[in-house]
Amino acid sequence: MRGAQRCPACGEAAGKRVRITWWGLGVGPELMSLSRCQICRHQFNAKTGRSVKCTVLVCNMVGAAVFFVVIAASILLHR
Numbered sequence: 880m881r882g883a884q885r886c887p888a889c890g891e892a893a894g895k896r897v898r899i900t901w902w903g904l905g906v907g908p909e910l911m912s913l914s915r916c917q918i919c920r921h922q923f924n925a926k927t928g929r930s931v932k933c934t935v936l937v938c939n940m941v942g943a944a945v946f947f948v949v950i951a952a953s954i955l956l957h958r
């Protein structure tokens with residue numbers, strides 16, 4: 880299978896590149912060659928073949944922090 884990546888979780892060569900995610904938008908997946916297994920839905924780095932759970936968590940926290948800063952700033956500016 881051309882371009883397929885082997886899934887570190889189930890061992891199947893069913894990885895497919897992820898172009899965009901809700902946590903990293905178009906940047907996160909591109910930065911770490913994010914792939915998702917089409918069988919078990921495990922997400923992993925296509926270059927290293929490792930899980931991206933920690934990276935997803937970090938992206939979530941950064942995204943949430945930015946979101947709250949923007950909300951706080953807009954509330955403060957509109958008073």
Ligand SMILES: [Zn+2]
Nearest residue numbers: 886889916919
């Ligand atoms: Zn899998």
